[in-house]
Amino acid sequence: MLKSKLPHLPESIFAKMTKMAIDHNAINMSQGFPSFSTDQELKDLLSKAIQEDNNQYAPMTGILDLRIKISNLVSKLYGGTYKPDGEICITPGATQGIYTAIQSVVQKGDEVIIITPAYDLYAPAIKLAGGRVVEVAMELPSFSVDWNKVEAAVSSKTKLIIVNTPHNPSGAIFSEHDWKQLEQIVNKHDLYVLSDEVYEHMVFDGKKHLSAASRPLLRDRTFITCSFGKTFHVTGWKCGYCLAPEPLMKEFLKIHQQVVFCVNRPVQHAMSAYLTDSKNYLELGTFYQHKRDLFLELIKDSKFKFVPTPSTYFQLLDFSEITDESDVKFAERLTREFKVASIPISVFMNGTDPQMLRFCFAKKDEELIEGAEILLRL
16 A cells, blocks of 8 residues: 555645635635736737747746846845856746755755744645654734744754745735844754745835845845746746755755756746836735725725735634634635635644634635625625
8 A cells, every 4th residue: 555655634725715615606715816817918928939939948947038037136126146047946836946945955854944824835845855844833913923932943953944924824024123033043053944935026005025035144045935926917827936045056956857847938938028027016016905905995894803914915804703613614614605715724823723714805806895795794
């Protein structure tokens, strides 16, 4: 009998809730993908790349023009310098970048600190590398990090700390203080960092995303993963990238080569051309803030409690005044009986249930209006 490498891995909550949304004809505000159309310009650029016969293997690290565009973008926004050759790799989505970065540095017996609630890929990828997951819970309800607890979790076996800013599901963003605390811990204990920054351009209310790319004291120890799919509303195109100093990228590419070798070439050409106009990503925060504000204005008289999310396209809603059900049970009932799907966040917190659901507002305005009308009835 085959022995599973992940014997206790449950079904993805994203797949489960999306299937429930389909089965019950519910508005899908669970999985994080937009329901509105992709920019016609970007679709035309993809068609153009195909028609111009950019259809064969791309270089392993990605087409040079796209890597140059990324290098310039990171330098302009964050002041970080990453060489197009040797420090940037195009990946088939940020998920593969995260997985590959973990495999690059984590060996059997190593410990990896993750800050929960955390994206559900982190723990399985660590286990597949032979590592041990060490969880440090965020402080609730602020979703802030207690760095004293993080340092207390460091042992002689700790190899890597994974951070996520802007944070999914809470929308919390790292401050200058957070980065300084992380720098001290990492340099004191000789650790590596994986910084998941896929929502980097979705920050609201005049705030700014502070990237690991802007931290000279972390540069030589850090992988950064980003996502074009999230940024440009094309999650199904599966295209992202990883930044790392040359010694780390050398190890990253050894894994990348064996897992995928290279990424869809016409998509890379389309992305490179689309990045030419910076408004395509610089105006993203304003676009999603409108959707957040619309959704929250619509539900302000409901029994849900909330603090406006400062980033991402997710909003947490506290349902403690509506029911004492677990978040999983309530999310399932909300989908089945009321026809709106969400994500219970206890699945990212080792069972801790703060009685909150995550709603994705990357939806057409009419869907947000319809979803809000349902929530008002509860």
